[in-house]
Amino acid sequence: MSFDNLTANWSKLRIKRPKIDQYKEAPYKWAMVIDLDACTGCNACTTACYAENNLPVVGKDRFLAGHQMHWIRIERYWGEGSKHTHEFPEKGAQFLPMMCQQCEAAPCEIVCPVGATHHTPDGLNSQVYNRCVGSRYCSANCPYKVRYFNWYNYPETSWPNPLEQQLNPDVTVRTKGVMEKCTFCVQRLNDAKSKARTEGRTVRDGEVLTACAQACPSSAIHFGNLADPSSTVAKMWMAQQVELADFPQKKDEQREQDEKLAKNDAVVRGYRIFEDLRTFPSVVYLERIRSSEV
């Protein structure tokens, strides 16, 4: 760095703060809709994610010690009325697939001391492994706790020869001491985008799917481009009356104002987790309304 640069170009030092809708004109805004009614808790998404994103299998002991590395996890909840017995403790569980919510105003981005996690123009919350120093502040500030830290040097142990042959060549293998999380399969997105760019168009709906959405046998996970109003995901967001950058959501306000709308609850069942924290997640969950068990 020359002295001239240092004195002349101070505007370069400014880092743009993540802001809602700062990339409003961008052609892509990747988003998801997860239908909890359809989710059977089969864990196929988790398995697909392990295969796609080179996640290390840490083993039972380390898993129990809290060193698990699953970017998407299936959470089980038992409600008040669930018929759960000692004989079949898993019976009556409700499932919730949880991955990085790719928040538009992400708490993790503000606190990272080195800017290793930042917002991309297509609405992703990206993680730069090479820049990460491992302060774990992002994980501390994440309300969803979906960030996973490399507590050990997994590339040394997780894929003994010849298992390293099955690693996905498009995805970096992470070393110890860096944070990682769901990327919405950014390698697939970039692949599709560059292919579309060569053909002089934008990515078509359904042309690219994340590994979890692709593997889901009951099609509970929908993935697409929210900036394209004709895409499935955009239509679903619209049908569920979820607005990306609104707080509070209009549907919730209306529901309070107009009791008549309450009968529409069966249809409008989209919500985002911790809406009141105003992280503006890119993942909409559809409430489970069926009463029968899977």
Next chain:
Amino acid sequence: MTNPHDETEIEAERRFVPKPKDIDSDIAWAEINADVMRSLERPRPLFWFIFFGSLALFLWGCYCEVIQYRTGLGIAAMENPHVWGLYIATFIFWIGMSHSGTLLSAILHIMHADWRKPIYRFAEAMTTFSLMTAGLFVLVHLGRIWQFYYVVAYPNERWAWPNFSSPLVWDATAIGSYLTTSVIFLYFGMIPDLAICRDEAHGIRRLFYRAMSVGWMGTDRQWSNFRITYLTIGCLLIPLAVSVHSIVATDFAVSQQPGWHTTSFPPYFVAGALYSGCAAIITLFIILRYTFRFEQYMTIPILEKLCKLTFAISMVWTYLNFIEYASVWYGTDQYAKNALIYRATGTYAGFWWAMNILGSIVPFALTFKALRTHIPTMMVVSLLLNLGMWIERFMIVTPTFAHGYYPWMWTDWWWPNYIQVGIILGSFGWFTMLFMLFCKIFPSVSMYEVKEMVYHRRLSKKHRAAHAPAQPLAPQPQQEAT
């Protein structure tokens, strides 16, 4: 001479409050020199015991750190969601310890509290060393310690700057400037004493002290420059000290987690810092008093004043602690309220109550003169207060991880293993080792300021003898009969 019938003079005499005897007025100046210089020579067995004990602890900490460095942080029992463990809690603890030195040497200097003079030097050294220890914790805590310089804002070829909105970057900057200023302040205040060492020492030590005392001759011009510069650095240090711990508090206050997202954290942290620092000064006061036979300088009246100061700060801390609870309790943030209830009744409830009892109730022992002047009791009380303050930091960090926003990640119990505990004990060893080395190399009692104190005491004695009324007009306290 005084006219004993002058009404104003009589009134002035009546209102004369006898000053407690901080230090004897009949200590010869050569005796002060000899006493302090003796502390630099021929270590006593107690010194070697403390030094090698702390060295052993430090080496054990190094061993644990090597294991952690080679294996990864998982070996230190950190996990999801307990990603910070004890390191950050201990980091805040050490940053807090560093505030008392500034309080004694800079704030009380500006306020002309003369009783600080025999004890501020080691408090200032404590500031420096505890800041160094805190800095080590930032490094130990990082997952990729070999790339810690990414956090520092320095011009580099890749135009890759740290994220200036992150409190960790503020931390790195604030701690760096505070440490630099503290070291300068410590060294600068020592120059006249180093000149005394130079005059008394022989051989290679003389060369060392000659280089360190940078040609101090004690001329009027030097003294005048010295006073002005010392005051200037002191004034610069006070806002730095306050800002450092406020910034450490923003590590939590800026984040979003329940139990951390509290506006009152910066003053709360500063009060806690001064509190634990004063308690640590009492501990070190007693250790130095016995290790180096400084009974004549580190006197009981000074200890008493230190205790009163600690009590006052403990009450400030209690108040701020209470308003933090109150503002959460009467606030509308349900998550924060749940976090507070979890702290008081959850799995860490024992620590929470211990923190409140040790931090707010134990200091009432300092209000009794019999306890204040009883040295073994004060040793125990000061250690208890510091234990309470360490638990306070632990209670800030850990329960929020255990019981944050997301119910799926709630964990009932988390406890560190030998690696984390070893590194923390190692940090105490490292601090004590540096401190003991400092006391052997540099005069840990400020000679020239103790002389000032003795001189002022002689002056006031003379003054009182000259101005004493022929007959006492009001019943005077016993010790005033001269």
